[in-house]
Amino acid sequence: MTAALDVVLPVFLIIAGGWVAAWRGVMDGPAVDALMRFAQGVAVPVLLALSIGRLDLGASYDAGLFLSFYAGAFAGFAAGFFGARLLGRPATDAVAIGFAGMFSNSLLLGVAITERAYGADALSANFAIISIHSPMLYAAGILAMELARSHGQGLPAGQVARQVLRAIATQPMVQGIAVGLTINLTGLPLPDFVWGAMKMIGGAAIPCALFGLGGVLLRYRPEGDGRAIALVIVLSLVLHPAITWGLGTQVFDLTTAQLRSAVLTGAMAPGVNAYLFANSYGAAKRVAASSVLLATLISVLTIPVWLQMLP
Template sequence: MWDIFLKTLPFFMLIGLGYGAARTKFFSEEATAYLTKFVFYFALSAMLFRFSANLSLGAIFDWSFVLAYLTGTLAVYLTATAVAMRRGIPVTEAAVEAQCATIGNVGFLGIPMLVLLLGETAIGPIMMVLAVDLIVFGSLIVILITGARDGRMSPKILVTVAVGLIKNPMIVSISLGLLVSAFALPVPVPINEFLTLLGNAATPGALFAIGASLASKSAERVAVAAWLSLCKLVLHPVAVAIAALLVFNVPPAMAGVMIAAAALPVAGNVYIIAQHYRVAPSRASAAILLSTAASIVTVSVTIAWVTTYLR
């Protein structure tokens, strides 16, 4: 456990460095926005393309894995939604809370950290988790918020969802990489080295950007944020573990990656969606802040368990 904590600590130290730089105003909000854009559209996309270009579709897609992750995630999603509705809040706010309870920071934190700690065999499973989060739950929140406001489903909502997916650089880079792999297209050495160099900037850039973005987050409505953090850091990995190991019999190594990914703190893009639709942004902000702080311990515990018993 202590060894794993020491291995994860540098990742959170980078997050802390970004937080300190932004908190002291050395790094402005505008600088954070541009760094995040660089990581999202360039560095992380280069890393994902290079990873997926060297994988076969069979290595990145497994039905039992996807169904296990979907089942465990939906269980927590519905639990968070039920609790939110019980408190009498609107469907739109319940959708944001459910998103906080289930969508982790797989892109910016999970990919660089889990690949390093769990090995390159973790790449395929992590990409499956990322794809489910982006395609299924990223679409679901838009459908729920837009549908609740309009009072009905319309083709316009589906068009909005489709355009959002097509414009997402993570989806595009993974898809292009898999096409290169499927057709066995050679990647010229200079291009591969360029992608490696650019992709290497993703890890420090992403972690620094996470910390810098947290500096502008508030911890309002702490009780709700604490509940959502509990869902994300504890209930989600437990539900996914039950689904993977006891229901769908996912191979232990793949199940371990799934569980570790489920234990990640709330994703920053949940706040972006909440802010965009003006639905409970302060609640999402607080959940991101609290879950990221607590994950210094909980993620280490989860990875220690995964590497001890499932690898």
């Protein structure tokens, strides 16, 4: 357990550093926002383009890997949606709560923890999962929300489809993924100095994003909605990785590297995107914000447990 904490604590120490810097006024709100804009709008997309551009797609894209991970993710969405409805929440709130239950922090925490635990060479399956993570889950979330808002009627299917595609295509992370896939599939020969520059910018992505995440988390306050928040935390930190672990070991016989990446990615707290999604629709904003904060804190204790269970 001590070794597992040695893996986890440096990552959360960087987040804590960002939180303290924002709390003490070393970085004010605009500075935190600027850091996150650089991380999410520039450095992270470059990291994704770099990593996916060099990914062995034939070896990394595995049906068992995707089914193990995304079955857990969509189980989290379904359990969050129906659990929220049982708690008396309206359908739009239930969609936002379900989205938080399925959208794990696959990049900022998942990649950082996996790399700390197993090294940079163990990240192929992480980036395979990430390459379809945002497009797939945002498409599902937006579609479910539009259906909930229109009560299954109203908006034409074509309009909903355009809205989904527009929302996905304008995300910088998705654009970085698209560039990486283009480089990979076309074999585009980039000069070494371009790869070198991308590596330098990409190297700043995770530390800057983690530090900025700490500053962002300072703004969130765990308020009310205790049962809904607890539901999201259990779905994110327990249900998703448990389903992924079960399918990966009992059904699909994933390799050790695939199992590590899939389970650890599934075991991450909800990403900030869960709050951004809720905020954009004005649905269950307090639940999403508090779930991101509290699940991130609690995951310091749960991630070492999953590390101990993995080979």
